[in-house]
Amino acid sequence: MQRLEHRACFGGWQDVYRHDSKVLGCEMTVGVYLPPQAEHGPCPVLYWLSGLTCTEQNFITKAGAQRYAAEHGIILVAPDTSPRGESVADAEGYDLGKGAGFYLNATREPWARHYRMYDYIVDELPAWVEANVPASGVRAISGHSMGGHGALTIALKNPGRYRSVSAFSPIVAPSQVAWGQKAFAAYLGEDREVWKAYDATELVAHAQEKLPLLIDQGGADEFLQNQLRPELLQAACEAAGHPLELRLQPGYDHSYYFISSFIGGHIAHHAEAMR
Secondary structure (H helix, E strand, O other), X not given: OEEEEEEEEOOEEEXXXXXXXXXXXXXXXXXXXXXXXXXXXOEEEEEEEOOOOOOOHHHHHHOOOHXXXXXXXXXXXXXXXXXOOOOXXXXXXXXXXXXXXXXXXXXXXXXXXXXXXXXXXXXXXXXXXXXXXXXEEEEEEEEEOHHHHHHHHHHHHOOOOOOOEEEEOOOOOHHHOHHHHHHHHHHHOOOHHHHHHHOHHHHHHHOOOOOOEEEEEEOOOOOHHHHHOHHHHHHHHHHHOOOEEEEEEOOOOOOHHHHHHHHHHHHHHHHHHOO
């Protein structure tokens, strides 16, 4: 691996690394924030999954999360949102291909060779983190928009792996909205039964673990009605008896101004769960 950035931040260090991913067949960049407590022993890890068009840079430069991670002694890990490189398939538009991995394992060509973000986030990335930084092995997961979808589905599909899960403005029902339908059809094919494996509204009905879901959603989000539709997850959770705290925040949009306003509460939530 190669360390690309090393910056002092709230008594700790904001690093960015590049490493080889066998799962994705390319090099990946990952932001890692080490709080000051990491100098004295292993710390729990919060994995952050970003949204469409993002890289590892969006969260580490815009969310203001390092301040709260330093207070609670939490390592923050923010990977890129898709495989990258000249050999990696891409498409026109921002919602498919590079920057739009959707945290699934693609099964259709030309995507299947590299687009295996689910396996990367669930297995390869934590193994890399725990081998290279002072991580305790205690994990939580969160994300925004496409990354909120990723955080929810990964937590629901992997009981016992994460102590807590939260999301900002997640795509909760990708099978029912344009962003998800476009990506799922390209990556997985037209069989909608296959799509259910990556749809939070479908997964809560059969979740083996009732891990509480914490979601903040901006009331002035420009994508609220046509792409995010949190009421669909709320109905699914009510039907399944799955705990959900869905907070609609009036006036807030889809941006990192929204995330930075509430990230402190999310990190405190995860810190309590990871004690």
